[in-house]
Amino acid sequence: MHNSKKLILAVLAVILLLGATPAFAQLAGNWEGTGTGYCYPRNNFVIYPWQEWEGEIPLTQDVFTGEWRDSNLSHGTFEGEILWISTDVAVCNGEWTWYDPTGSDDPVYGGDFEMKFYVYERECTGTWTSIWPSPGLPGTMRGRKID
Numbered sequence: 001m002h003n004s005k006k007l008i009l010a011v012l013a014v015i016l017l018l019g020a021t022p023a024f025a026q027l028a029g030n031w032e033g034t035g036t037g038y039c040y041p042r043n044n045f046v047i048y049p050w051q052e053w054e055g056e057i058p059l060t061q062d063v064f065t066g067e068w069r070d071s072n073l074s075h076g077t078f079e080g081e082i083l084w085i086s087t088d089v090a091v092c093n094g095e096w097t098w099y100d101p102t103g104s105d106d107p108v109y110g111g112d113f114e115m116k117f118y119v120y121e122r123e124c125t126g127t128w129t130s131i132w133p134s135p136g137l138p139g140t141m142r143g144r145k146i147d
Helices: 003-024
Strands: 029-036 039-042 045-047 052-057 063-069 075-084 089-098 108-118 123-128 139-145
Touching: 029 063, 029 123, 039 108, 052 075, 052 139, 063 089, 075 108, 108 139
Parallel strands: none
Antiparallel strands: 029 052, 029 139, 039 045, 052 063, 063 075, 075 089, 089 108, 108 123, 123 139
16 A cells, blocks of 8 residues: 555544544533532521532433532432533533422422533533522532543
């Protein structure tokens, strides 16, 4: 084989590999992380939304859902829609809830959140806000893909 043909084949192989790289970088999977911030849904009752959280993104890579909990045994859920803003960054905007231990079994809307996913780094960062008094808002979140 001539050197020029070998060079062309090598260049084509590199182009194909680079073109396939985004297929290997998947947002889908399980994510976990921690967060900061707190709010007061009732007088003298504090919760720490997103203190510890676990979430999942399905193979469709269009939603992010999961649960959060804090060290005081408060917990809730979150859900949001994912929008891709580049080939390696996606943003999720959604709502988080809290299970009020004195209320019904249904979660109570607590506020909104935004999470930014960095696909190649397998990391995410975000912020959350609350409908309740919340000194020092917005709260923050950090996480990583675990599988």
